Amino acid sequence: MNQALSAAVLKLLRPLVRVLLRHGMAYGSFAELARKAYVEEGFAHVEATGRRSTVSGVSALTGLTRKETKRLRELDVVDDESSSQRYNRAIRVVSGWISDPRFHTGAGAPAVLPLEGGSNSFGALVKEYSGDIPPAAMLSVLEGSGTVVADDAGVTLHARAYLPAATPTEKLDIMGTDVAELIDTIGHNLGAPADQRYFQRKVSNVLVHPEAAPAFREYANLKSQHLLEDYHSWLSQHEIDPELEPEVDPRYVAVGIYYSEYPGPGKD
Numbered sequence: 001m002n003q004a005l006s007a008a009v010l011k012l013l014r015p016l017v018r019v020l021l022r023h024g025m026a027y028g029s030f031a032e033l034a035r036k037a038y039v040e041e042g043f044a045h046v047e048a049t050g051r052r053s054t055v056s057g058v059s060a061l062t063g064l065t066r067k068e069t070k071r072l073r074e075l076d077v078v079d080d081e082s083s084s085q086r087y088n089r090a091i092r093v094v095s096g097w098i099s100d101p102r103f104h105t106g107a108g109a110p111a112v113l114p115l116e117g118g119s120n121s122f123g124a125l126v127k128e129y130s131g132d133i134p135p136a137a138m139l140s141v142l143e144g145s146g147t148v149v150a151d152d153a154g155v156t157l158h159a160r161a162y163l164p165a166a167t168p169t170e171k172l173d174i175m176g177t178d179v180a181e182l183i184d185t186i187g188h189n190l191g192a193p194a195d196q197r198y199f200q201r202k203v204s205n206v207l208v209h210p211e212a213a214p215a216f217r218e219y220a221n222l223k224s225q226h227l228l229e230d231y232h233s234w235l236s237q238h239e240i241d242p243e244l245e246p247e248v249d250p251r252y253v254a255v256g257i258y259y260s261e262y263p264g265p266g267k268d
Helices: 002-022 027-048 055-062 066-074 081-099 122-130 135-144 168-191 213-237
Strands: 148-151 154-157
Touching: 002 168, 027 055, 027 066, 055 066, 081 122, 081 135, 081 154, 081 213, 122 135, 135 148
Parallel strands: none
Antiparallel strands: 148 154
16 A cells, blocks of 8 residues: 555656646755645644644654644644635636627627626626726736737627736646646545445557647547546536525535547657
C-alpha cells in the first residue's frame, strides 16, 4: 500500500512541479505549503472524528513538531478569492447567454446584445447571472479573455466557454480548484461503498495515429462543450432561490471533462 501510494503521489506531483518550476516557485516555498496543508488537514481530520483538535494531537498525527504545527496553523497564505469569484461569475454569464432564451436570436443562437437598455441587454444578462459585478467590469474580463467582442453593433459572444487568457493568476486558480476537485473525487471513491461512489471515468488509447490526434482533439472539444452546456442547463433548472428557501443548505456540484495527449509508450 505504501509503495502504491508513493508511486501515485510521485505521478501527480511531477506535472505540478513542472508548473511550479515554470513559474519560479522553488522547493522551499512548495515544502512550506505542503507542511501547511498537512497541518490544516490534520486539524480537519481530528475534528471529523468528533475529538477535540489540539496542537499536540495534530503534531503526533503529522510528524511535525508542536512548535512547527502551531506556527503553520497561524501562517497566513494568500488565497485570491476575488480571482476565483471572477472566474465562477464569468462562467455563469457565458453559460446563461448560451442557455437562456431571453438572450437568443429567433433561431436559438446567442444574440448580439446591446450593452445597456432592455431586458435582453448585456447589462441585464450580467445582472441576472453575476450578482453585483458591474456590466462594465464583466465586459472587461470577458474581452480580456477573448470570450466576447464589443463594437457599435453590441456585444457578441465569440467563444462558448470562458477561459482566462490575459490573467495568469486566474489560470493558476483554476489549476488549484479543478485538480483539487478531481483528487477529492478519487479520494472519496477509494473509501466509499460502491453505491455511493462519484462518477469518475476516462477513455484512452495508446495507438492513435499522430495525424488523427488534431481531428480527435477538435471532435472532443465540440462534443464536450455540448455536454457541459446540457449539464449547465439541467443544474440551472434545479437551483434554489435563497430568498424563498432560506432554510435549504445548497450543494456545490461539478462535473469536469479534460483532454490529455502524450507520446506513445516507449517514447520520450
